[in-house]
Amino acid sequence: MIRTSIFTLSCWLLLWSALPAAASLQLQRQQLTDGxxxxxxxxxxxxxxxxxxFQLPEQNTQQHLRSFRRYSPQLADTYMRQALQQELAKLNAPMLRVDxxxxxxxLPIRVTAQTTQDAQQYRQHLTQHMLQARQDYLTSIYHTxxxxxxxxxxxMxxxxxxxxxxxQDLLPVAEALQQKFPYTTTRELSQFLLDWLQRIPYQRLDSRSNSSAAGFLPPLQLLQQHRGDCDSKVVLMATLLRLLLPDVSLVIxxxxxxxxxxxxxxxQSSDQQLRLDGQNFVLADPTGPALQPIGEIAERYQLYLQPGIVNYRKL
Incomplete structure (x- = not known):
């Protein structure tokens, strides 16, 4: 049995967003005549x-990862059922029954056929097609x-x-950072990104038991909507670091x-860090609104930051 859970303008129009004094961030968005x-x-x-x-082509912000969607268990089941029916039609085995x-x-399915061996082979064959349909659906909506x-x-x-x-879509942002910091260190660049992203309004997560994508915004959508949750900001920060420092290892x-x-x-001696796969990683939390420097993570999460306990993925 498969057991899964869900881990979830007209030209020259000016828009000013003033945040509370604690965040002290102002954003001016300006639509230019060149698009x-x-x-x-x-x-x-x-x-x-x-x-x-920085400047971003409006077309890029509108088209950015447009196929990204929230995961729907019901839709995934529908795709699997369709794959099952289509494959049964191809097999054309009158004595075959699937429940x-x-x-x-x-899933899982019970298969009845003329022999036990036939039933096992059919079950394996049909299950593979159903799982592939499910995987194709996950891939199409940027889930895994x-x-x-x-x-x-x-x-998720x-x-x-x-x-x-x-x-590719974030290249203009990376180029603006490169111009601002033509000579810098990984720590200085990471700290600047933290200072900026922590001040962008934090969007509270919806229940992740309902959707793995609840609250998540791809990078350009985060910038356009001027808000984001923890993993949205982590992915934006990681993407910019990857563009500017391609040799630096990153994990989420x-x-x-x-x-x-x-x-x-x-x-540095004061950094909170974690050793994973033989390499040390300095921790950074761009979520905000707390303005935490590089190497500092909220105390309530430190219990989970242990090798063999923490779940992670290389980026």
């Missing part, structure tokens, strides 16, 4: 004014099924693939109802 949209951010950091801006063993679920903890399968957003497919760490980023960089 680009200008994003200009301003905030206070240690008493100093910080400015950061679902669980009410309302297409992962093993976390012994014996537990979860369906495919953060790794979203990062890979966002690289999955904590209870939370996600943080691990960065393969030189650590």
């Amino acid at each position: 680009n949209q200008l994003f200009s951010y301003r905030w206070q950091q240690n008493g100093q004014r910080v400015d950061f801006s 679902a063993l669980s009410a309302g679920n297409p 099924e992962l093993s976390i903890n012994p014996g537990r399968q979860v369906i 957003v495919d953060h790794q693939r979203i990062l890979a497919d966002s690289l 760490l999955y904590l209870p109802n939370h996600a943080v980023l691990g960065i393969g960089m030189q650590s």
